[in-house]
Amino acid sequence: QKEVEQNSGPLSVPEGAIASLNCTYSDRGSQSFFWYRQYSGKSPELIMSIYSNGDKEDGRFTAQLNKASQYVSLLIRDSQPSDSATYLCAVNLVLGSARQLTFGSGTQLTVLP
Amino acid sequence: GAVVSQHPSRVICKSGTSVKIECRSLDFQATTMFWYRQFPKKSLMLMATSNEGSKATYEQGVEKDKFLINHASLTLSTLTVTSAHPEDSSFYICSAPSRAEGYTFGSGTRLTVV
Numbered sequence: 001q002k003e004v005e006q007n008s009g010p011l012s013v014p015e016g017a018i019a020s021l022n023c024t025y026s027d028r029g030s031q032s033f034f035w036y037r038q039y040s041g042k043s044p045e046l047i048m049s050i051y052s053n054g055d056k057e058d059g060r061f062t063a064q065l066n067k068a069s070q071y072v073s074l075l076i077r078d079s080q081p082s083d084s085a086t087y088l089c090a091v092n093l094v095l096g097s098a099r100q101l102t103f104g105s106g107t108q109l110t111v112l113p
Numbered sequence: 114g115a116v117v118s119q120h121p122s123r124v125i126c127k128s129g130t131s132v133k134i135e136c137r138s139l140d141f142q143a144t145t146m147f148w149y150r151q152f153p154k155k156s157l158m159l160m161a162t163s164n165e166g167s168k169a170t171y172e173q174g175v176e177k178d179k180f181l182i183n184h185a186s187l188t189l190s191t192l193t194v195t196s197a198h199p200e201d202s203s204f205y206i207c208s209a210p211s212r213a214e215g216y217t218f219g220s221g222t223r224l225t226v227v
Contacts, residue, residue, distance in 0.1 A: 034216075043119075043206050043221040044157070088156060101147065101208070101216055105156045 003027060004091050006104035014112050019076040021107050023089030026070070032092040033065055035074045037085045038106070044088055048074060079111040115141050115211035119219025126197055126226055134192045134222045136207035143209035146190035147216075148182060151204040163190045197226040 006023045013019045021035070032051045036044035048063040050056045050072065056063045062075040072091075076083055089104040116139040126132050136146055144165045149157040161182050163169040169182035179201075181193040190209075194201055202225050211217040 041204075041221075041223070043218040045218075046215070049215065100159070100162070102159070103157045108154075 003102050004089055004104040006089050006107050008105055008107060010108040010110060012110045012112060013079050015079060015081060017079050019079045019109055021074040021087050023072045023104055024070055025091045027093055030091045030093050033072045034090040035063060036088040036090060038088055039085050081111045081113050084110045115217040117207060117209055117217045117219040119207055119222060121222060122220060123223045128198055128226055129196055131193055131195045132197055132224060134205055136190050136219045138188045138209055141211055142187040144187060145210055146184060147208045148192050149206045199226045202226045
């Protein structure tokens with residue numbers, strides 16, 4: 001079982017629609033969760049971080065975390081063509097003094113004008 | 114905010130040569146640096162974790178002698194791909210824990226071995 005799994009897509013939505021990206025993780029000890037956006041040929045950039053159960057909103061982005069279900073999602077409202085990118089879910093596990101970020105395989109999102 | 118400067122951004126080298134990639138934390142001390150590799154349309158795969166003042170920790174399947182990692186100071190970590198081959202062509206990215214639970218990524222290095 002992969003440690004972090006994402007719906008691989010590709011996902012296409014029309015401009016103005018809501019894009020929903022999902023991620024599950026296997027390690028119940030995971031403590032913090034991140035969504036990164038990666039454009040082709042570029043390094044990932046942080047979109048959202050979430051640490052506790054519930055919703056966290058930042059502009060058009062909402063991250064949702066359910067630790068009991070080991071599930072984290074990202075909603076993008078009023079999707080724009082500039083949102084077209086690969087979205088990476090990442091989970092941070094802390095072991096003693098060490099911490100490591102594990103990435104999902106990514107979901108490619110295309111927002112159609 | 115925290116910045117990690119990664120150089121070079123692109124490099125083309127001949128088979129059998131070595132290539133060094135540098136990552137510098139510009140405004141914070143990075144005692145740890147993570148090195149990732151990414152193939153086209155794939156996710157980031159952790160190769161190794163470098164720690165200032167001690168040996169790097171390599172992930173399973175990553176050749177230590179081929180991918181030499183040095184963490185010379187609190188602001189500099191380097192990855193050297195030795196005796197490069199075409200199958201080493203990839204996108205290499207470094208990342209450092211920068212605050213609380215956050216991570217800062219370098220801009221990546223596109224390596225092409227011909």
